[in-house]
Amino acid sequence: MRRAALPRILACLGMAVGALALGSAPASVPEHAVIGDSPAIPRHALHSMSAEDMAKWVKDFYATHPMRGARSLDAAVDTFWSTGDFRFDADGDGNTPVDTVRILQGQTVMWKNLAGTHTTTNGENTGDPNMGLLWDHPLSPADSEFTFRFDSIGVFPFFCRPHIFFGMRGVVEVAPVGGPDLTPPVVQLLTPNGGESLPAHQPTTVTWTASDDVGVTAIDLFYRDGEGEHWVTLGRGLPNAGTFQWFVHNTPSTDARVRVVARDAAGNVASDSSDAVFTIVRVPGGRVATTLRDFIQPGTQPLDTGPMIPSSVCLSCHGGYQSDVEPGAWKGTMMSQAGRDPLFYACLAVAEQDAPASGDLCIRCHAATGWLAGHSVPTDGSRLTPADRDGVSCALCHRMVDPIDRPGVNPPADQAILGALLPSHRPTGYANGQYVIDPNVDMRRGPYASTVAPHVFMESDFHRRSNLCGTCHDVSNPVFTRVAGADYAPGPLDQRADSLGANWLMPIERTFSEWRNSAYPDGVLAPEFAGSKPGGIVSTCQDCHERDVVGQGCNPDSFPNVTTRSDLPFHDMTGGNVWMPMALLGLAGLYPGEIDPAAQARVAQRATEMLQKAAAMELIAAAVGDSHAVQVKLTNHTGHKLPTGYPEGRRMWLEVRARDAAGNIVYHSGAYDGASGILTRDPDAVVYEKHLGLSPAWAAQLGLAPGPSFHFVLNDSVYKDNRIPPLGYTLAAFQSFGGAPVDDTRPAPRYPDGQNWDLSQYMIPKSARSVFVGLWYQSTSKEYVEFLRDENQTNDAGQRLYDLWASHGRGTPVLMASDSLSFGPAPGTPTAVRALANPFRGTLRIELTLGKPAPVTLEIFDARGRRLSDRDYGVLGPGVHVLEWEGEDRKGGRAGAGSFWARVKAGSERHRLRVVRIQ
Numbered sequence: 012m013r014r015a016a017l018p019r020i021l022a023c024l025g026m027a028v029g030a031l032a033l034g035s036a037p038a039s040v041p042e043h044a045v046i047g048d049s050p051a052i053p054r055h056a057l058h059s060m061s062a063e064d065m066a067k068w069v070k071d072f073y074a075t076h077p078m079r080g081a082r083s084l085d086a087a088v089d090t091f092w093s094t095g096d097f098r099f100d101a102d103g104d105g106n107t108p109v110d111t112v113r114i115l116q117g118q119t120v121m122w123k124n125l126a127g128t129h130t131t132t133n134g135e136n137t138g139d140p141n142m143g144l145l146w147d148h149p150l151s152p153a154d155s156e157f158t159f160r161f162d163s164i165g166v167f168p169f170f171c172r173p174h175i176f177f178g179m180r181g182v183v184e185v186a187p188v189g190g191p192d193l194t195p196p197v198v199q200l201l202t203p204n205g206g207e208s209l210p211a212h213q214p215t216t217v218t219w220t221a222s223d224d225v226g227v228t229a230i231d232l233f234y235r236d237g238e239g240e241h242w243v244t245l246g247r248g249l250p251n252a253g254t255f256q257w258f259v260h261n262t263p264s265t266d267a268r269v270r271v272v273a274r275d276a277a278g279n280v281a282s283d284s285s286d287a288v289f290t291i292v293r294v295p296g297g298r299v300a301t302t303l304r305d306f307i308q309p310g311t312q313p314l315d316t317g318p319m320i321p322s323s324v325c326l327s328c329h330g331g332y333q334s335d336v337e338p339g340a341w342k343g344t345m346m347s348q349a350g351r352d353p354l355f356y357a358c359l360a361v362a363e364q365d366a367p368a369s370g371d372l373c374i375r376c377h378a379a380t381g382w383l384a385g386h387s388v389p390t391d392g393s394r395l396t397p398a399d400r401d402g403v404s405c406a407l408c409h410r411m412v413d414p415i416d417r418p419g420v421n422p423p424a425d426q427a428i429l430g431a432l433l434p435s436h437r438p439t440g441y442a443n444g445q446y447v448i449d450p451n452v453d454m455r456r457g458p459y460a461s462t463v464a465p466h467v468f469m470e471s472d473f474h475r476r477s478n479l480c481g482t483c484h485d486v487s488n489p490v491f492t493r494v495a496g497a498d499y500a501p502g503p504l505d506q507r508a509d510s511l512g513a514n515w516l517m518p519i520e521r522t523f524s525e526w527r528n529s530a531y532p533d534g535v536l537a538p539e540f541a542g543s544k545p546g547g548i549v550s551t552c553q554d555c556h557e558r559d560v561v562g563q564g565c566n567p568d569s570f571p572n573v574t575t576r577s578d579l580p581f582h583d584m585t586g587g588n589v590w591m592p593m594a595l596l597g598l599a600g601l602y603p604g605e606i607d608p609a610a611q612a613r614v615a616q617r618a619t620e621m622l623q624k625a626a627a628m629e630l631i632a633a634a635v636g637d638s639h640a641v642q643v644k645l646t647n648h649t650g651h652k653l654p655t656g657y658p659e660g661r662r663m664w665l666e667v668r669a670r671d672a673a674g675n676i677v678y679h680s681g682a683y684d685g686a687s688g689i690l691t692r693d694p695d696a697v698v699y700e701k702h703l704g705l706s707p708a709w710a711a712q713l714g715l716a717p718g719p720s721f722h723f724v725l726n727d728s729v730y731k732d733n734r735i736p737p738l739g740y741t742l743a744a745f746q747s748f749g750g751a752p753v754d755d756t757r758p759a760p761r762y763p764d765g766q767n768w769d770l771s772q773y774m775i776p777k778s779a780r781s782v783f784v785g786l787w788y789q790s791t792s793k794e795y796v797e798f799l800r801d802e803n804q805t806n807d808a809g810q811r812l813y814d815l816w817a818s819h820g821r822g823t824p825v826l827m828a829s830d831s832l833s834f835g836p837a838p839g840t841p842t843a844v845r846a847l848a849n850p851f852r853g854t855l856r857i858e859l860t861l862g863k864p865a866p867v868t869l870e871i872f873d874a875r876g877r878r879l880s881d882r883d884y885g886v887l888g889p890g891v892h893v894l895e896w897e898g899e900d901r902k903g904g905r906a907g908a909g910s911f912w913a914r915v916k917a918g919s920e921r922h923r924l925r926v927v928r929i930q
Contacts, residue, residue: 089114090121091181093129093150097174097465099181100125111182116164120183122148124155129171129179131157136452137175138318140250161185164192164225165276176324177466178453185276192277196223200271205287211261211294211302212389217245218254219283221273227251231272236264236291241433244314245269245385258388261303261368263293263505293505294367294389298713298725302505303368303390305490308375309438309511310414310445313385317452321398322347325405328565334613336562341405341582343610348595350378350400351602354791356392357799357812358659358723363391364805366490366724375444376483379407383448391805400605403483409455411482412447413473414438420472424449435507441481441523442513443489458580462564463573477532480552481523486657487516491727497751499727500709518749519703519723522655525750526552530739531650536850539624539648543577555650556584585617587625587654587825588790592618594819619825622788625649626735628828630784631843631860633889638777639834641667642891643697643784645735646768646847652734652750654788658701659721660795663734663788663827664690665697665771669779677776681787688793688821697771702731721798729753738767738848765856770891785829791822844915844922847893850929855896857913857924861889865918869894872912879906898928 089112091099099122101110112120122131128151134142145167148157161167164187170180186192201218209215221227230249233242234257245257251273268285293302322341330339341347349355355377362369370390375382378392381399388394412428413421415438428449429437438445449456455464456471473479489508491499492515499517502508508516513524526532531550538547542558549555557580563573592614599606629644643665647653654663669678680695692698702719703726710717719730733754736745741764745751752761762769775782796816803809816822843860859867867884879900884892894915898906908928915922 090123091131093122093124093131093171094126097127097171097177097179099131099169099171099179101181109178109180109182111184113184113186114161116185116187117160117162118185119158119160121156121158122150124150124152127151129174131169132172133167133169135168135248136170136318137172139248163276165228166278167276174465176320176453192225192275192279194224194275195279195281196221196227196273196275198222198227198271198273198281198283200269200283200285203267203269203289204285205268205289207289208292209259209267209289210292211259211263212391214256214258216254217257217269217271219271220253221251221271221281223273223275223279225276227273228276229274230255231274232257233270233272234260235268235270236260236262237266238268238288241435242270244312247314258394259291260388261294261390262291263302264291267291297365297367298715298722299366299490299501300504301366301368301490303371303388304505304507305366306368306372306390307507308372308443308445308489309432309436311383311432311448312436313383313387316383316410316448316450319380319383319401319404319406319410320452322401322404322406328569329405330566332566332568333562334610336560336579336581337566338405338564338580338582340613341584343592343607343614344582344584345586345588345591345614346403346584347401348592348606349376349402350381350395351402351595351598351605352377352591353595353598353808353812353815354591354799356808357803359392360803360805360808361722361799362724364802365722369490369724372443372486372489376403378402379444379446380404397602397605400602407446407448408479409457409474410449410451411456411473411479412449413471413478414441414445414447414482415478417472422469422471424469439511440485440513441478442485443487443511444483445511446482463570464565475551475553477523477526477552480556481527484520484552484656485513485523486518486520487511487513488519488724488726489516490724491517493517493749497729497746497749497753498706501727513748517727518729520655520657521748521750522651523552524748525651525655525737525745528740528744528748528750529650529737530852531737533739533852535650535738536848537648542581549650552650553580556586557581558583583614583617585614585621586656587618587622587788589615589618589622589825590790590820590822594815597815597819622825622827625653626786626828628784628786628830630782630830630832631891632775632782632832632834633862635774636777639775639779639782641669641773641775641782641784641832643667643771643773644768644891645771645786645828647735647737650737652736654699654734658703658732659723660792660822661790662690662698662700662792663786664699666785666787667695667773667782668784669775669782671778672780677778678773678782680773683787683824685821685823688816690789690792695773699734699769700731701729701734704728704730721795721802731755733757733761733769735769736762736767740765740767765854779834781831781833783829783831786827787824788827789822789824791816793821796822842917842920842922844917844924846913846924846926849924850927852929853898855898855911855913855926855928857894857896857915859887859892859894859915859917861887861892861917864888865920866916867892867894868916869896870914870916871896871906872914873906874910874912876912879911 091101094100099110101112130149132143132147133145146159164185167183198221230251231247232245232255234245235242266288268288270284272282274280326339330337359370359373368390371387374387378395378399380401381395386394386399412425416429453467455466455468458475460470490501492502494500534548534550536547537549540555541547541549543561544559559578560581561577562579563575564579565573567573592611595606596608625648627646631642633640654661664681666681668676671677680693682691704719705715705717706728707717709727720726731753742760754761796813800809800813845858847856847858864886867887869882871880872878880896900906908930911926913924913926
């Protein structure tokens with residue numbers, strides 16, 4: 012890294028991370044302030060700070076927060092150099108991530124400034140209760156040295172306040188003069204110590220005593236719910252306060268114990284556990300007597316990894332400079348708002364009423380920061396903090412480890428990380444939030460082998476693949492297991508499912524499996540989604556939802572050497588939700604300072620554009636007697652079902668309006684009333700949706716009505732799923748993961764193999780002279796919102812959602828595609844020919860539209876005009892037909908890739924197409 016770039020780099024995180032470390036910004040740097048001769052600086056425009064401004068910020072802070080600790084006149088035994096590349100360097104080895112000096116009791120360490128403006132602050136991290144207790148001093152060219160004498164033995168970590176999140180930290184190990192301290196602490200667990208009866212989800216106080224000849228530096232707490240079970244973390248690195256409030260886990264047991272582990276400064280460890288077992292009483296109520304055991308998933312477990320760096324820290328360098336390129340486009344997306352989404356909280360309340368502890372499965376993806384911090388107990392989300400609302404954050408995704416060991420592909424460090432997990436915690440697939448988090452808090456993983464970054468990073472093939480997205484986009488209910496075909500039944504309760512695969516559990520969301528069983532993993536030509544990707548071929552989730560753009564991954568004002576990339580993933584993560592990003596503005600009072608109107612508007616606009624690329628519509632009108640039949644063809648251009656994702660309240664439908672010569676509406680199907688939010692389901696209405704529900708036998712056990720139901724954690728059946736499959740769909744593949752189409756209103760199979768389109772027919776009155784057809788999408792329906800309001804007996808989350816829905820457009824639908832036709836009393840339908848995909852792979856499919864019966868023949872010629880194949884289809888009737896050539900010549904040989912001519916004879920008409928076969 013060039014030294015000339017250092018002043019700007021040093022400025023990048025100074026104010027925001029400092030404010031984060033201290034709890035609030037120093038008085039000298041308010042929300043908008045003049046620093047030095049610089050213009051007013053918003054807190055998130057840190058790249059505009061100069062090195063002088065950074066130095067002034069440090070000086071102003073220490074003017075109001077004096078140094079604790081004292082200088083020593085002793086000569087330094089060892090020295091840390093405070094460098095410009097965010098390191099405390101003691102050994103001169105730039106490869107050592109955290110340097111350590113080892114001294115004897117009574118000796119002194121000196122910190123010397125080499126470049127930049129930093130601090131040396133005693134403590135493990137910004138949340139350490141002992142932060143700055145012993146010393147806290149600035150290091151700058153004007154205040155370049157600080158020494159501290161260590162009169163106590165132990166391990167003394169320290170860090171730089173502004174640059175801790177770049178990994179700028181070190182350690183001092185102090186040994187006694189007479190030899191190492193080998194005496195462990197004395198620790199005793201006081202309560203719960205046996206015989207107690209503790210109600211799950213209620214707070215109970217764990218108490219202990221711990222002492223040491225030098226001092227107890229940290230306390231770890233655990234519990235287990237059986238004598239042969241593993242210990243579950245309750246807290247790590249806690250102060251030796253003697254008390255801890257435990258919200259008891261909903262794992263009913265008569266054999267539970269708590270364990271306390273005490274550590275001293277020299278690394279000696281001692282522990283004590285409950286003398287006898289105690290009882291945990293399950294959470295009462297619920298339509299089903301589920302417990303946390305029913306929903307525990309493999310992967311990193313709560314409190315078993317370090318803290319998650321807030322996204323605001325990442326955005327201080329990766330956002331705020333070019334909204335249509337920067338990774339900061341994540342801000343405002345539904346991924347960023349997953350922890351604030353009011354529909355999530357309304358759904359969570361009803362889920363907890365129906366099946367206690369089911370909320371744990373929802374929280375682990377929607378509020379992963381809180382889940383990893385242990386705030387998902389109770390599982391109703393009541394202990395989630397403002398910091399937990401960071402959603403699917405930068406740190407979550409960029410610390411993810413491929414949960415499936417792939418030696419030679421994944422980084423070697425991953426084998427050790429996966430190997431450290433308990434066997435029951437090792438994921439078996441990419442689903443249900445089974446994420447594994449890199450324990451190195453400072454590590455950032457991504458798709459690049461090299462980059463300009465002041466923090467440590469690691470190239471990760473996992474971040475190039477859709478498997479990462481599958482982590483939270485294949486969702487199953489682990490209580491229900493497939494028993495036969497499409498039939499699911501609840502397994503034994505209060506225990507983990509035998510298999511956690513998507514092929515065995517009750518499907519809730521299958522976006523990842525839909526993609527994996529489509530043509531897209533092998534690559535599909537879709538330049539409208541591919542951004543700047545050469546060739547326009549898309550194959551992964553990231554190709555469409557983080558499309559390649561040309562730009563820089565961090566602020567060039569702060570990092571002038573940053574590379575301009577043509578394959579920069581644009582972190583817009585755009586889906587189809589247009590309504591919620593803007594409706595969230597109505598919750599600004601609930602989340603003050605957390606919702607950016609400009610970011611929300613950009614997200615809504617991008618979602619609209621994504622929806623309008625997702626489907627293609629074609630209309631064909633044919634005379635039937637003295638009236639007309641209108642055929643609507645919808646083709647799915649996405650890599651999954653259309654629509655996809657969480658199915659409750661999500662739908663897509665066709666609106667058909669026919670008018671007479673005077674402009675009067677003479678036919679209307681799929682009418683939607685925006686004032687009430689009511690979609691009219693007339694006999695001809697075509698609504699694409701998925702309805703989960705309760706089988707008659709299961710409903711009888713629950714005391715509920717059988718049939719479609721919004722009780723998603725109770726549903727055991729799929730009553731309807733007519734959503735349009737993606738290119739490459741086959742019925743057998745989709746049946747395997749519970750994604751087969753279901754629609755009793757159409758002949759079976761609802762979608763034949765290979766069909767990624769749907770045809771709908773409408774009979775139009777003879778008085779009609781024009782017809783308009785619109786394809787509409789709505790993410791949140793009136794029926795679902797009212798259900799969540801009326802069913803909620805726990806809190807006001809359902810009412811809050813309903814009020815937001817009613818006051819912000821009632822889930823305003825988005826027009827995805829539209830077309831119109833005009834016709835006279837007796838129109839004829841012209842013959843039309845088009846290739847369904849060109850270029851194409853494998854089989855050529857040509858769509859032929861006939862207005863009247865005609866004999867049809869398909870002929871194929873190579874580029875030199877030699878006939879390769881011909882097929883006589885006989886006489887075909889009016890309507891749409893698909894003609895196919897499987898890439899073989901008349902002798903059965905493979906024609907290979909290249910350019911070909913296709914000629915269609917329909918009666919006296921001839922139509923010629925030039926087509927390209929990729930393989």
